[in-house]
Amino acid sequence: MSIPAIQSLSVEEQAKKAKIAARTLGILTTEEKNDALRTVADALETEFESIIAANLIDLKKGEERGFEQAFMDRLSLNKKRIFDFAEGLREVAELPDPIDDVMSSWTLENGLQVEEVRVPLGVIGMIYEARPNVTADAAGLALKSGNSIVLKGGSSAIHTNRAIVQIIHLALKNTKIPKDAVQFIDRLDREATQQLFTMKEHIDVLIPRGGASLINAVVENATVPVLETGVGNCHIYVDEEADAEKAINILINAKTDRPAVCNAAETLIVHQDWLNENKNLLAEALQKHGITVHGDESAQEALPKVIPANESDWANEYLSLDLAVKTVNSLDDAIDHIDQYGTKHSEAIITENRETARKFMQLVDAAALYHNASTRFTDGGALGFGAEIGISTQKLHARGPMGLPALTTRKYLMSGNGQVR
Amino acid sequence: MSIPAIQSLSVEEQAKKAKIAARTLGILTTEEKNDALRTVADALETEFESIIAANLIDLKKGEERGFEQAFMDRLSLNKKRIFDFAEGLREVAELPDPIDDVMSSWTLENGLQVEEVRVPLGVIGMIYEARPNVTADAAGLALKSGNSIVLKGGSSAIHTNRAIVQIIHLALKNTKIPKDAVQFIDRLDREATQQLFTMKEHIDVLIPRGGASLINAVVENATVPVLETGVGNCHIYVDEEADAEKAINILINAKTDRPAVCNAAETLIVHQDWLNENKNLLAEALQKHGITVHGDESAQEALPKVIPANESDWANEYLSLDLAVKTVNSLDDAIDHIDQYGTKHSEAIITENRETARKFMQLVDAAALYHNASTRFTDGGALGFGAEIGISTQKLHARGPMGLPALTTRKYLMSGNGQVR
Numbered sequence: 001m002s003i004p005a006i007q008s009l010s011v012e013e014q015a016k017k018a019k020i021a022a023r024t025l026g027i028l029t030t031e032e033k034n035d036a037l038r039t040v041a042d043a044l045e046t047e048f049e050s051i052i053a054a055n056l057i058d059l060k061k062g063e064e065r066g067f068e069q070a071f072m073d074r075l076s077l078n079k080k081r082i083f084d085f086a087e088g089l090r091e092v093a094e095l096p097d098p099i100d101d102v103m104s105s106w107t108l109e110n111g112l113q114v115e116e117v118r119v120p121l122g123v124i125g126m127i128y129e130a131r132p133n134v135t136a137d138a139a140g141l142a143l144k145s146g147n148s149i150v151l152k153g154g155s156s157a158i159h160t161n162r163a164i165v166q167i168i169h170l171a172l173k174n175t176k177i178p179k180d181a182v183q184f185i186d187r188l189d190r191e192a193t194q195q196l197f198t199m200k201e202h203i204d205v206l207i208p209r210g211g212a213s214l215i216n217a218v219v220e221n222a223t224v225p226v227l228e229t230g231v232g233n234c235h236i237y238v239d240e241e242a243d244a245e246k247a248i249n250i251l252i253n254a255k256t257d258r259p260a261v262c263n264a265a266e267t268l269i270v271h272q273d274w275l276n277e278n279k280n281l282l283a284e285a286l287q288k289h290g291i292t293v294h295g296d297e298s299a300q301e302a303l304p305k306v307i308p309a310n311e312s313d314w315a316n317e318y319l320s321l322d323l324a325v326k327t328v329n330s331l332d333d334a335i336d337h338i339d340q341y342g343t344k345h346s347e348a349i350i351t352e353n354r355e356t357a358r359k360f361m362q363l364v365d366a367a368a369l370y371h372n373a374s375t376r377f378t379d380g381g382a383l384g385f386g387a388e389i390g391i392s393t394q395k396l397h398a399r400g401p402m403g404l405p406a407l408t409t410r411k412y413l414m415s416g417n418g419q420v421r
Numbered sequence: 422m423s424i425p426a427i428q429s430l431s432v433e434e435q436a437k438k439a440k441i442a443a444r445t446l447g448i449l450t451t452e453e454k455n456d457a458l459r460t461v462a463d464a465l466e467t468e469f470e471s472i473i474a475a476n477l478i479d480l481k482k483g484e485e486r487g488f489e490q491a492f493m494d495r496l497s498l499n500k501k502r503i504f505d506f507a508e509g510l511r512e513v514a515e516l517p518d519p520i521d522d523v524m525s526s527w528t529l530e531n532g533l534q535v536e537e538v539r540v541p542l543g544v545i546g547m548i549y550e551a552r553p554n555v556t557a558d559a560a561g562l563a564l565k566s567g568n569s570i571v572l573k574g575g576s577s578a579i580h581t582n583r584a585i586v587q588i589i590h591l592a593l594k595n596t597k598i599p600k601d602a603v604q605f606i607d608r609l610d611r612e613a614t615q616q617l618f619t620m621k622e623h624i625d626v627l628i629p630r631g632g633a634s635l636i637n638a639v640v641e642n643a644t645v646p647v648l649e650t651g652v653g654n655c656h657i658y659v660d661e662e663a664d665a666e667k668a669i670n671i672l673i674n675a676k677t678d679r680p681a682v683c684n685a686a687e688t689l690i691v692h693q694d695w696l697n698e699n700k701n702l703l704a705e706a707l708q709k710h711g712i713t714v715h716g717d718e719s720a721q722e723a724l725p726k727v728i729p730a731n732e733s734d735w736a737n738e739y740l741s742l743d744l745a746v747k748t749v750n751s752l753d754d755a756i757d758h759i760d761q762y763g764t765k766h767s768e769a770i771i772t773e774n775r776e777t778a779r780k781f782m783q784l785v786d787a788a789a790l791y792h793n794a795s796t797r798f799t800d801g802g803a804l805g806f807g808a809e810i811g812i813s814t815q816k817l818h819a820r821g822p823m824g825l826p827a828l829t830t831r832k833y834l835m836s837g838n839g840q841v842r
Contacts, residue, residue: 027783106805112794114804121816122786204816220644225817246839253841361834362448365543373533373837382842383535383833384527395542395625395830396646397818409816412804413782416794418667420674421803 015202018148021180030097036175043171054163120146129210145407229390232262232345239351298327346375367400436623439569442601451518457596464592475584541567550631566828650811653683653766660772719748767796788821
């Protein structure tokens with residue numbers, strides 16, 4: 001069994017429809033948008049079985065194609081997961097509406113009144129991989145902030161995504177949000193994705209969510225502005241003045257709590273003096289938690305069973321229970337290493353010396369800097385931003401966890417009575 | 422006579438030096454930065470004759486190459502212009518420092534302290550055309566906001582730009598700002614510019630300033646994030662309920678005050694009923710101000726000496742005393758026209774009907790929307806932002822006139838005592 005494709009419009013036609021719908025959506029009231037989100041949430045719960053049925057098709061195909069377990073886990077839905085993302089939409093409905101917020105206003109000497117207001121971006125293009133919950137999450141955040149969304153999910157989740165979007169479309173019919181505000185690119189070909197890259201006239205921003213290769217492909221090929229997200233090659237720097245217990249607790253948490261997420265630690269940078277003093281404690285903790293160490297020469301000397309590290313160990317995310325270990329003789333060397341290999345996501349220093357911590361946080365170029373805490377807190381929920389559409393690792397527009405305000409821009413509105421220059 | 426090139430480093434070596442210098446610069450105090458700007462301003466005044474001498478070389482070459490007068494005007498410097506941009510640096514020194522501003526701070530339930538602080542972007546790549554004042558203006562804004570800058574000016578101004586940068590470098594020697602924070606790409610080849618496009622590791626943002634073809638080349642080829650500036654295909658929509666005197670005053674001001682700038686009007690969209698009633702008044706004003714009209718059929722019927730308009734008249738900036746005239750029968754048609762041809766810069770409606778004005782300002786997608794005022798106010802100085810590095814026509818990061826805050830990003834600083842998730 002296979003659910004039929006939703007429509008056969010070209011990608012450009014879909015993007016145009018999204019743009020037209022954005023005009024209507026952009027001026028809805030907060031209550032109209034919230035009602036729509038709650039209606040969609042109810043529908044996803046009522047129709048959860050059709051999502052599960054579609055998901056089984058994707059899972060079966062995934063099994064046939066021999067996808068690895070972690071991938072299958074991300075793809076797999078059950079009743080609880082579906083109810084969770086429905087509940088997520090209700091939580092987004094509760095968040096403050098970022099639109100029509102007058103950010104500032106003033107009057108010029110000539111009497112011209114100036115207002116700076118927050119408005120939707122317009123049309124968001126979302127390019128993502130296996131997690132089907134992104135379909136509902138991203139649509140919810142886009143609609144709440146008054147934006148249309150064009151969804152292009154991974155081909156391995158196409159049946160699941162299609163089922164979710166069909167439910168969203170049906171539910172929106174009973175709301176003020178036009179169903180065209182949610183476009184689903186129901187195609188398996190790469191060309192469809194590439195068309196989104198250059199559709200500047202219809203799409204205001206592309207948000208890629210997935211692995212480094214997806215993100216790089218978007219950044220390198222898109223002329224539509226991109227909000228880069230997610231690759232986190234995060235470091236824990238254990239300074240010579242680090243408290244051993246804090247250092248080890250934080251390292252183990254950052255590495256093992258959820259190794260596959262972007263705010264997990266990938267490299268331990270450790271001061272040689274601290275390592276000499278605490279190598280037994282560290283070795284014990286690493287072993288106890290099943291961590292495989294890839295280290296430089298000093299690490300190989302200090303710790304048991306260390307695989308010699310190469311360039312790729314420093315440069316890439318493991319997203320597993322592997323850890324690279326780099327020894328240094330100074331804060332500056334630690335900063336230089338992060339500067340060379342970091343992805344500007346989350347970086348931590350463990351030290352009892354406040355001055356050293358201050359210098360680290362000032363000089364390291366990243367979205368989130370930690371002193372004596374785990375990198376795992378870089379997350380919209382954990383930091384109190386509400387739901388997030390991704391974690392920006394770039395510097396323009398939005399940095400770190402991106403909540404609703406990241407999906408908005410501004411307009412300056414000038415009201416006069418004939419003013420000229 | 423030709424002033425020798427400053428150095429012979431590769432573009433990449435220069436960008437690396439800029440990045441290293443940015444670390445030092447990023448943590449200077451406000452006073453250290455302001456002192457440096459004032460020192461540079463003094464030096465530009467003291468050494469103005471060497472800038473004029475260099476400028477004469479560029480002007481002579483420009484004459485030989487037969488550049489048109491408007492271009493030569495932009496290229497040409499004199500004592501007053503140089504003193505003006507020196508004074509501009511002193512004004513930038515007076516502006517509030519955007520750096521180290523704690524934008525918000527809070528404490529999580531687990532005691533983790535969160536601070537959101539404003540920090541410099543890092544290294545700004547500035548690609549511009551003939552105006553040599555951009556060299557000093559852009560350097561001043563970059564340094565004040567704690568950023569290094571890599572300057573790539575137009576080849577026609579290379580001697581002038583080189584002379585200005587040599588003075589800046591000499592002056593910075595006596596300040597806390599490292600001279601490497603200002604890099605000048607002293608090359609005539611296009612390859613140098615193209616190398617800047619993809620230098621993501623060393624350059625944080627590219628800002629093109631110049632004509633549409635320069636800006637498009639940067640947007641289409643750069644993988645470094647771009648702050649798009651300046652192309653303004655601005656419209657004045659004269660509604661059926663417009664006051665004739667206001668409409669004509671505003672149109673004439675927006676078209677003729679400075680036709681070559683980006684916030685000048687390029688197209689009059691006029692309601693058919695208003696045109697029928699006011700065609701004589703309008704024709705008289707257009708003729709009196711030497712405006713050449715390119716119009717659609719209705720405009721050709723209503724006004725004398727109208728050149729039939731084609732697609733290019735709607736789509737491009739004239740930057741001259743030419744005006745396209747499009748007649749419409751409704752607000753929606755006016756909005757559709759702007760939606761199709763506008764560049765999201767500045768758009769105005771002239772009407773006595775507040776509801777119509779509100780709808781126009783809500784539905785038109787542009788940085789600046791005007792009701793009964795000239796588009797000429799879209800300018801950092803006019804709106805009270807202080808000096809601007811350009812006018813953003815994009816939606817991400819910065820929209821409209823970009824002052825110092827547009828050259829910054831944020832960091833989240835988390836301080837704990839061992840918190841883990």
